[in-house]
Amino acid sequence: MSDKQTAMRIFKEMATLLELQGANPFKSKAYVKAARELQQHEGQPAEWIASGAIKEMRGFGKSLQEKLNELVETGKISEHEELRSSFPEGLLKILTIPGLGSKKVRVLYEELGIESVEDLEEACQTDKLLSIDGFGKKSQEKILQGIQQIRRYQGRHRLNQALPFAQRLLSDLQEQPDVQQLDLGGSLRRWKETVKDIDFVVATDNPEAVMEFFVNHPLAEHIIAHGSTKSSIMLNNGINVDLRTVTPKQYPYALMHFTGSKEHNTEMRRRAKDRGMKLNEYGLFKGDDLVECESESDIFQELDLNYIPPELREDRTEFEWAVEATHPPLVELSDIKGVFHAHSTYSDGAASLKEMAEATRALGYSYLGITDHSRTAYYAGGLSIEEVLKQHKEIDELNKEWDDFQLFKGIESDILGDGSLDYPDEILEQFDFVIASVHSQFKMSQDEMTARIIKAIEHPATTMVGHPTGRLLLNRDAYPIDIYKVVDAAAANNVIIEINANPYRLDIDWRILEYARDKGMLVSINPDAHSTKGLEDIQYGVGVARKGGLGPDHVFNALDLDTVREKLKTLRSS
DNA sequence: GCCGTTTTCGGCCCGACTGTTTTCAGTCG
Numbered sequence A: 001m002s003d004k005q006t007a008m009r010i011f012k013e014m015a016t017l018l019e020l021q022g023a024n025p026f027k028s029k030a031y032v033k034a035a036r037e038l039q040q041h042e043g044q045p046a047e048w049i050a051s052g053a054i055k056e057m058r059g060f061g062k063s064l065q066e067k068l069n070e071l072v073e074t075g076k077i078s079e080h081e082e083l084r085s086s087f088p089e090g091l092l093k094i095l096t097i098p099g100l101g102s103k104k105v106r107v108l109y110e111e112l113g114i115e116s117v118e119d120l121e122e123a124c125q126t127d128k129l130l131s132i133d134g135f136g137k138k139s140q141e142k143i144l145q146g147i148q149q150i151r152r153y154q155g156r157h158r159l160n161q162a163l164p165f166a167q168r169l170l171s172d173l174q175e176q177p178d179v180q181q182l183d184l185g186g187s188l189r190r191w192k193e194t195v196k197d198i199d200f201v202v203a204t205d206n207p208e209a210v211m212e213f214f215v216n217h218p219l220a221e222h223i224i225a226h227g228s229t230k231s232s233i234m235l236n237n238g239i240n241v242d243l244r245t246v247t248p249k250q251y252p253y254a255l256m257h258f259t260g261s262k263e264h265n266t267e268m269r270r271r272a273k274d275r276g277m278k279l280n281e282y283g284l285f286k287g288d289d290l291v292e293c294e295s296e297s298d299i300f301q302e303l304d305l306n307y308i309p310p311e312l313r314e315d316r317t318e319f320e321w322a323v324e325a326t327h328p329p330l331v332e333l334s335d336i337k338g339v340f341h342a343h344s345t346y347s348d349g350a351a352s353l354k355e356m357a358e359a360t361r362a363l364g365y366s367y368l369g370i371t372d373h374s375r376t377a378y379y380a381g382g383l384s385i386e387e388v389l390k391q392h393k394e395i396d397e398l399n400k401e402w403d404d405f406q407l408f409k410g411i412e413s414d415i416l417g418d419g420s421l422d423y424p425d426e427i428l429e430q431f432d433f434v435i436a437s438v439h440s441q442f443k444m445s446q447d448e449m450t451a452r453i454i455k456a457i458e459h460p461a462t463t464m465v466g467h468p469t470g471r472l473l474l475n476r477d478a479y480p481i482d483i484y485k486v487v488d489a490a491a492a493n494n495v496i497i498e499i500n501a502n503p504y505r506l507d508i509d510w511r512i513l514e515y516a517r518d519k520g521m522l523v524s525i526n527p528d529a530h531s532t533k534g535l536e537d538i539q540y541g542v543g544v545a546r547k548g549g550l551g552p553d554h555v556f557n558a559l560d561l562d563t564v565r566e567k568l569k570t571l572r573s574s
Numbered sequence B: 001g002c003c004g005t006t007t008t009c010g011g012c013c014c015g016a017c018t019g020t021t022t023t024c025a026g027t028c029g
Helices: A004-021 A025-040 A045-051 A062-074 A078-086 A090-094 A102-112 A117-125 A137-153 A159-174 A207-215 A248-259 A262-274 A296-302 A318-324 A353-362 A385-399 A446-458 A483-492 A510-518 A533-547 A561-573
Strands: A181-184 A197-203 A220-226 A230-235 A240-246 A278-280 A283-286 A339-342 A367-373 A406-414 A433-437 A496-500 A523-526
Touching (some): A004 A025, A004 A090, A025 A062, A090 A102, A090 A117, A102 A117, A159 A181, A159 A240, A159 A533, A197 A248, A207 A220, A207 A230, A207 A240, A248 A262, A248 A278, A248 A296, A262 A278, A339 A406, A339 A496, A353 A367, A353 A385, A353 A533, A367 A385, A385 A406, A406 A561, A433 A446, A446 A483, A483 A496, A483 A510, A496 A533, A510 A533, A523 A533
Parallel strands (some): A367 A406, A406 A433
Antiparallel strands (some): A220 A230, A230 A240, A278 A283
């Protein structure tokens, strides 16, 4: 029995190995496409095979169906095993070095016997690459730099690592007189949970001047590329920034092109081709004639599509609905009326109850649901029953100070190993709401973990589930869990699922939100703030909600204070 | 390896920059 994640990993690895082998590149791409298709299907491979759903899945022909079948029945794919054994494992790691693709890696392996990043580093330091055609002094230097980069940064960055720098660059570029139009593009504009680099698109009649300013920006540690329409710099925190310039007339096409995603663009160009046109970053063309568009909306329209917001351009379901309808408005930061899930000095927060409340008010929110850790979370200063009661008294006192703002009594209760909550029922009843979260005992089977969380969801005291998969971006994978079953249980029990907005988590994953939405489930966009500054993380959660296609109606903390007060009461008694 | 009311074979998205060439392959997005 092999799960979806395993199948995806194996298919992607087969694609890479096929490329390394020099196989037909379209064959390799077919495996990548199949892996994407797997990701987007709810359920597990064994179920799809049993139900015959596999036959309907895009990109699964005879051969790939057989391979998936083999994987489910035997736990492996023989062709995958053969491919793996024909190359040393280290080559896969070498392929993650920027500038090295399958062709070059293969040459290095065959000519110099390079099998690992360490081999390669040594070879570059001793000028061994100079003996091979197509490699020179500069290649060696670039490779050494690339090795440092992957060692330090794994090649991807969390939003909080990229966004502040992007905003600084954006405002600096904005001030340049030659910059006529400017936007963030790429995965940052799409609010992907981690990004590889920062992309900018600029409309200008003087690209040289803009490029000159850009590559000499004080944040640039070194210049990776400096051309007349495309340049790249590396920031001192290891993030690459790409800037593309076009003429004002080309701008909407370029913005669309550099917003991506790659898969979305591929589909767009295919649609253009179907209609006898050609789409690239410079325009949409019928023969040699430009089809004039003033905005991205116009371009979509020419391809018989309604406008697709950047966050949704991932080639998932957007082409299906955009043919028929415009997407309902996505939730915005300004829709958010209040905050749940914040810690105070009672447990592991940096600010007092009062400081957190005042900071929340100052941001324009009208309520704060405070949730310190529960007693089992001793490492985080979890609250004893006495401390809970003391905190409730303090909250009652503080609430007398405001008539336009309210502190709600909450707790982030650990979900214990057996799925129970962390206080006796008579204590749990005294909270206005309870967030149930897993903080320990991650090493369970998927069935056990799923059952554990569902048990917590079924507890009448539970209002929300906190960071449902436990992942830490770029650091720790989600614990094994059937997230669809968890969502089903939450929907059935009127439990709200948290979008944990902390940029290290962004959990629940946006990919599940469309499913959750269609189940009628509410989410709450929660900062999990451990300081007053942490409250601002809500912006990242809003990005995730948008990416998941949610509007304000799907977000619990987009409700105003009075409604939330009422809702919490009914949720508690249901 | 997939896919098809233009197709069951011959397509499969498009362009910039680099480094090494002396006209281009490889890589990237």
